[in-house]
Amino acid sequence: MSELEELNKTIIALSNLMPLIDDDDERSKIQTERDNLNQKSRDLADKTLREGIPELNSAIEALQATTKAANEAAESIDDIEEGLTTLGDAISKSAKAVGAIAKLTAIL
Amino acid sequence: MKHPLLSIFLFAFITGCVSTPTGNIEAFGVATVAVTDKLDTVITRYNEANINDILVEMAGKKDRYSVPSFNPLKKLLVANTDKNKYALYKANKALGLYAKSLTVLAKASSQDDIALAGANLTSALKSMNKQYKILKNTNEDLISDEKSGTLSRVISQISTFYIERKRGKALKEIITTTDPHIQTIGKTINDELLKGVIEGRLYTMKNIEMNALFLEYNKKINTTTYSQRKKALKKIYSVFIEMQSASATIAQAQKAISSVMKAHSKLNEALKKDRFSSKEIFRAIGDIATVHGDFNDLEELMQDCETEIVADDGKGIICKKN
Numbered sequence: 001m002s003e004l005e006e007l008n009k010t011i012i013a014l015s016n017l018m019p020l021i022d023d024d025d026e027r028s029k030i031q032t033e034r035d036n037l038n039q040k041s042r043d044l045a046d047k048t049l050r051e052g053i054p055e056l057n058s059a060i061e062a063l064q065a066t067t068k069a070a071n072e073a074a075e076s077i078d079d080i081e082e083g084l085t086t087l088g089d090a091i092s093k094s095a096k097a098v099g100a101i102a103k104l105t106a107i108l
Numbered sequence: 109m110k111h112p113l114l115s116i117f118l119f120a121f122i123t124g125c126v127s128t129p130t131g132n133i134e135a136f137g138v139a140t141v142a143v144t145d146k147l148d149t150v151i152t153r154y155n156e157a158n159i160n161d162i163l164v165e166m167a168g169k170k171d172r173y174s175v176p177s178f179n180p181l182k183k184l185l186v187a188n189t190d191k192n193k194y195a196l197y198k199a200n201k202a203l204g205l206y207a208k209s210l211t212v213l214a215k216a217s218s219q220d221d222i223a224l225a226g227a228n229l230t231s232a233l234k235s236m237n238k239q240y241k242i243l244k245n246t247n248e249d250l251i252s253d254e255k256s257g258t259l260s261r262v263i264s265q266i267s268t269f270y271i272e273r274k275r276g277k278a279l280k281e282i283i284t285t286t287d288p289h290i291q292t293i294g295k296t297i298n299d300e301l302l303k304g305v306i307e308g309r310l311y312t313m314k315n316i317e318m319n320a321l322f323l324e325y326n327k328k329i330n331t332t333t334y335s336q337r338k339k340a341l342k343k344i345y346s347v348f349i350e351m352q353s354a355s356a357t358i359a360q361a362q363k364a365i366s367s368v369m370k371a372h373s374k375l376n377e378a379l380k381k382d383r384f385s386s387k388e389i390f391r392a393i394g395d396i397a398t399v400h401g402d403f404n405d406l407e408e409l410m411q412d413c414e415t416e417i418v419a420d421d422g423k424g425i426i427c428k429k430n
Contacts, residue, residue: 004305008312015315019322027323034316035165041312042158045305052195053300059292060195063202066286070209073278074216077271081217084225084267091232095239 004048007041130214132389133279136371137211139396143364144204147297150361151197154306159184161313168320196301199293203368206286213279217271226264230256280379287376294369298362307358314351318344355426367396 014034021027052060162180166173191197233256240250251259321344325337332340371392378386415428 002304005308008308011312012315015319019319019326031168035168038161038165038312038316041309042161045309048305049194049196049301052199053296055292056195056199056296056300059289059296060199060202062289063206063286063293066282066289067202067206067209070206070213070278070282073275073282074209074213077213077216077275077278080267080271080274081221081225084222084263085228088225088228088232091229091236095232095236 004041004044007037007044011037011041130275130279130384132384132393133283133375134211134214135393136375136389136396137207137209137214139371139393140207140368141204141211143368143396144200144207146364147200147361148197150302150306150357151191151194151200153357154310155184157310157313161316164313164317164320168323196297196306199297199301203290203293206290210279210282213275213282216275219268222264222268222271225267226260229263230260233259276382276384279384280382283372283375283379287372290372291369294365298365302358302361302365307355310354310358311351314347314354318347318351321347359427364396367392371396 011034014030014037018027018030018034021030159181162184166177171177192201233251234253237250237253237256241247321340325340325344328340329337371389374386374389374392378384378389
């Protein structure tokens with residue numbers, strides 16, 4: 001059983017006891033003990049969730065690297081389509097320019 | 109085109125090639141993003157439960173409070189906005205971004221996009237031809253409308269062919285490289301973080317809240333009427349259901365993550381054999397969508413359980429393992 005699991009079991013046992021105790025002082029002592037353990041459990045859980053485990057952290061880094069590679073691959077694919085569009089645009093623009101020159105030549 | 113036979117052959121060759129069906133990968137990405145969004149809600153609920161835990165603790169004491177008494181809550185709120193420091197959040201976010209990137213790559217420059225670019229090229233070539241005729245004052249075409257269309261189609265098809273090969277190669281490399289990491293992340297999220305930390309803490313926090321309500325109930329037992337006691341018990345029962353649901357919520361989250369791991373593994377196996385589509389992939393992706401559909405449902409856990417529903421002291425209602 002992990003440390004966190006043990007802490008939680010003890011907290012639950014103390015907590016289940018509290019409503020059944022009539023003596024205020026005795027109950028207060030149990031409550032203090034339970035709250036201290038609960039704080040420990042909260043901190044331990046927070047530490048685990050924050051720090052993770054080394055295996056997980058290196059897997060996250062590797063996943064982030066392949067995500068970057070996937071995004072770059074998508075961008076380079078989009079560049080091919082963009083190139084085709086740019087080619088069309090360039091031809092249109094030069095055609096218009098040629099048209100303008102033709103008109104100018106006719107006037108002159 | 110000076111060699112019509114060559115152009116026909118090229119066109120037939122390219123159009124005859126089997127295109128890479130990346131729709132399954134796109135669907136995997138979309139379904140996985142939905143799972144990570146749901147997992148985000150589990151993280152948010154856990155954070156809210158932590159805040160509630162402190163309020164329950166404060167209310168359980170007979171201390172007097174003022175604004176500084178809420179300082180422990182302030183610490184938790186800061187932690188919430190600084191979620192990037194949490195391994196679980198980082199892992200889930202990395203998984204979501206990866207899934208999104210696969211979707212984007214799978215549908216980058218679709219055939220429709222290329223067809224549109226090709227149509228623009230045809231129109232540009234026609235316009236150029238028209239301007240040429242004006243400039244030269246001739247009726248003779250530089251490039252006929254028919255040839256403009258054929259040229260654009262061939263260029264579009266070559267682009268499509270090249271894009272699909274490039275996309276297929278990239279997807280294969282990325283998915284086969286990533287699979288071991290996806291399996292590690294999924295397993296760690298499931299076993300170490302969801303099962304190992306969040307499930308137990310959620311159950312414990314709800315147990316504390318419920319016992320605080322029972323304490324209040326027991327103290328008032330001699331001064332309340334039947335209706336008042338019944339009302340109070342109903343309130344306690346709602347917390348009891350929330351407590352019992354803690355395990356069901358986690359079990360559903362684990363199931364959703366497992367379905368993502370399984371589908372990714374199927375994709376990996378298939379792509380190693382250059383197969384982008386199979387019934388197994390389709391089924392595995394369908395499973396992700398089904399699992400994440402209802403995430404937080406005790407009733408669902410009870411219906412899905414194939415062994416035996418048992419009450420566990422530290423976890424609530426769970427489906428017994430084989």
